[in-house]
Amino acid sequence: MTDSPEERRSKEVAPAAAPVKEAEPGKGKKEKKDKSSAEGKDKAAKGEKQQSNSQRGSLSKSHLGVPAPMGMGAAPAKPTMRFMPTYRLESKNPLNKERVENIIKAVMNKHYNDEYMFHPKHSLHMAAQVSEEIKNRIKLNNYDRYRYIVLVTVGEFLMQGLYSMVNFLWDAEKDGFVTYRVERPSYFAVCTTFYLYYD
Numbered sequence: 001m002t003d004s005p006e007e008r009r010s011k012e013v014a015p016a017a018a019p020v021k022e023a024e025p026g027k028g029k030k031e032k033k034d035k036s037s038a039e040g041k042d043k044a045a046k047g048e049k050q051q052s053n054s055q056r057g058s059l060s061k062s063h064l065g066v067p068a069p070m071g072m073g074a075a076p077a078k079p080t081m082r083f084m085p086t087y088r089l090e091s092k093n094p095l096n097k098e099r100v101e102n103i104i105k106a107v108m109n110k111h112y113n114d115e116y117m118f119h120p121k122h123s124l125h126m127a128a129q130v131s132e133e134i135k136n137r138i139k140l141n142n143y144d145r146y147r148y149i150v151l152v153t154v155g156e157f158l159m160q161g162l163y164s165m166v167n168f169l170w171d172a173e174k175d176g177f178v179t180y181r182v183e184r185p186s187y188f189a190v191c192t193t194f195y196l197y198y199d
Contacts, residue, residue, distance in 0.1 A: 091143065091197065094143065095143040100195065107134050108191050112182045112187075112189040126154070131191070134191065134193065147196045148194065148196075150194075151191070152190070153190045153191075154188070155187065157188065166192070174197035175194070177194045177195070178193045179193075
């Protein structure tokens, strides 16, 4: 039996319609798959963050002095030295204020004499060198448990005034300062050395 042309059309249309109906449910599955894949990506991203956090933690542990495993090539960290308290409140070699004054006078008079001419740039470097020399010469006396601050101020006399003030929190019995001033017709130089006792 041969099919009529109308029956052929209906058979061709019917199979074509069926896949369309099946495709619609398939789209729903794709949407579900897309949602599940998005959730999977979120979980994977969280997992990567946790891994990176754990890696950061391991890196920070290695910086804290935890020795590396054998064969890694890194040397183990040296333990920090801890000393027992001495309960000693006085210096073994206390600072002698007269010696410090003599050092300051000698160095200031050597550099700031009648031959010295004030120049803004040159005087800046010269003041830094003088303060460093004074500090080093005081340190050569090996006064026990003292720190030093040496300030050297140089200026040109141009009918101006100068007012300077420094505040410190210190122990009046053990801490102190020494000041020496050089004045010439064209310039002035002031050196102030602070000595601070520390345990």
